[in-house]
Each structure stands twice: as structure tokens, then as C-alpha cells.
Amino acid sequence: MIKLYYLPGSAALAPHGCLEEAGADYELVRVVRENGRPTEPRNYLDLQPMGRVPALVDGEIVTYESAAVCMYVGDRFPEARLGPGTDPAARAAWYRWHTYLTNTVQADFMRMFAPERDVDSDSAKAEVEACAKRRLAATRDWIDGELAKAGGYLVGGTFSTADLFLAMVTRWGRRLDEPWWGAPNLGSHYRRITSRPAIQRVYEQEGLED
Numbered sequence: 001m002i003k004l005y006y007l008p009g010s011a012a013l014a015p016h017g018c019l020e021e022a023g024a025d026y027e028l029v030r031v032v033r034e035n036g037r038p039t040e041p042r043n044y045l046d047l048q049p050m051g052r053v054p055a056l057v058d059g060e061i062v063t064y065e066s067a068a069v070c071m072y073v074g075d076r077f078p079e080a081r082l083g084p085g086t087d088p089a090a091r092a093a094w095y096r097w098h099t100y101l102t103n104t105v106q107a108d109f110m111r112m113f114a115p116e117r118d119v120d121s122d123s124a125k126a127e128v129e130a131c132a133k134r135r136l137a138a139t140r141d142w143i144d145g146e147l148a149k150a151g152g153y154l155v156g157g158t159f160s161t162a163d164l165f166l167a168m169v170t171r172w173g174r175r176l177d178e179p180w181w182g183a184p185n186l187g188s189h190y191r192r193i194t195s196r197p198a199i200q201r202v203y204e205q206e207g208l209e210d
């Protein structure tokens with residue numbers, strides 16, 4: 001059985017949504033962290049060497065990085081049609097969105113949530129946080145426009161794992177002065193994704209309310 005290692009509302013949320021949408025047989029394992037280190041399961045660093053969530057174990061295969069896990073699940077369960085199929089243009093868009101959302105957008109959220117990882121002094125932390133917020137405000141507007149052009153779903157006009165990743169970062173964006181879900185297209189996208197029965201189950205399993 002597949003195992004997904006997670007913490008509620010974390011970067012494991014989109015992979016969790018992918019597994020539930022796929023109808024996969026999987027077990028959720030909550031990671032326990034103390035003083036910034038995972039303590040349970042005890043071998044967690046063997047699965048995810050940075051000690052972060054998510055990690056996914058599928059038989060002999062161990063993988064991590066939330067965007068990679070989403071694409072892995074999309075390819076692993078082709079019958080669930082969570083990926084782009086074989087069309088090269090759709091695959092290109094699928095790779096592009098996952099990569100952009102993780103290496104640019106998610107990275108800015110991490111700077112906003114934990115500026116102390118980048119700099120030491122309080123004034124530098126405030127500056128890193130403010131810069132990240134400024135970039136995320138511009139990113140919000142740009143993605144909102146892209147969603148309108150794309151017809152409401154990121155890849156090929158239909159639901160895919162990329163939409164689950166976007167909904168995850170939209171939720172993180174509730175902490176900004178102008179919440180991401182306040183933008184018209186991002187808001188309707190978030191509601192469309194989170195009203196899916198599989199995603200409602202995911203929110204219930206993780207104990208999330210918004």
C-alpha cells in the first residue's frame with residue numbers, strides 16, 4: 001500500500017489530494033516533529049533526507065518534493081486522468097506549472113513564512129518577508145489572468161494535479177493582506193477544486209476548515 005507522510009495543511013496537501021482523486025489505496029502517516037526535527041517515524045530521514053513533508057513510499061519507490069509527488073501520482077494512475085495524457089503540448093504545460101508553482105511560488109511562500117532561514121537580523125527578516133509578500137501579490141495577479149485565459153483549469157482546459165497544487169498555494173495565500181482567493185479567477189478556481197468530493201474528504205482527514 002502507498003504511504004504518504006504528511007502534516008496538516010503542508011506541502012503534502014496537494015499530493016494527498018492527488019491520491020484521493022486517484023482512488024488510490026494509501027495510508028496517511030503523520031510526521032511528528034520536535035525542535036525542527038522529525039522524531040516519528042524514527043526512520044523518516046531515510047525517506048526524506050531534509051526531514052520535510054511530504055514523502056511518498058510506493059513499494060520499493062521512495063520519493064519526495066510535492067510537485068514531483070503530484071506528477072508521480074498523475075502518471076501512476078493514468079485511468080484517473082489527473083495528468084495530461086500523452087499530448088506533448090499538454091505535458092509541457094503540466095511540467096511548467098508544477099515547476100513554476102514549486103520553485104518560484106512555493107519558494108516565496110517559504111520566505112514569507114520563515115524569513116529566519118535566509119537572514120539573521122530582525123530588520124533583514126522583515127525585509128525578506130516584505131519582498132516575498134510583494135512578489136506574491138504580483139504573482140497572484142499574474143496567475144489570476146492566466147487562469148482566465150486557460151478557461152478555469154491550468155492544463156488543457158481540464159482538471160489535473162496542477163490544479164491541486166495551485167489550490168494548495170492559494171490556501172497558503174490566505175495569509176496575505178490581499179488573500180489569493182480574493183482574486184476573481186483564483187477564488188472561483190479554489191472553490192471549484194475544494195468542492196470536489198475527494199478534496200472535501202482530504203480537508204476532513206487533515207482537519208482543515210478553509
Ligand SMILES: N[C@@H](CCC(=O)N[C@@H](CS)C(=O)NCC(=O)O)C(=O)O
Pocket residue numbers: 009010011012036051052053054064065066067102106
Ligand atoms: N520543496 C519541498 C518543501 C517541503 C517543505 O518545506 N515542507 C514543509 C511543510 S510545508 C516542512 O516540512 N517544513 C518543516 C521544515 O522545513 O523543517 C516540497 O515541496 O516538498
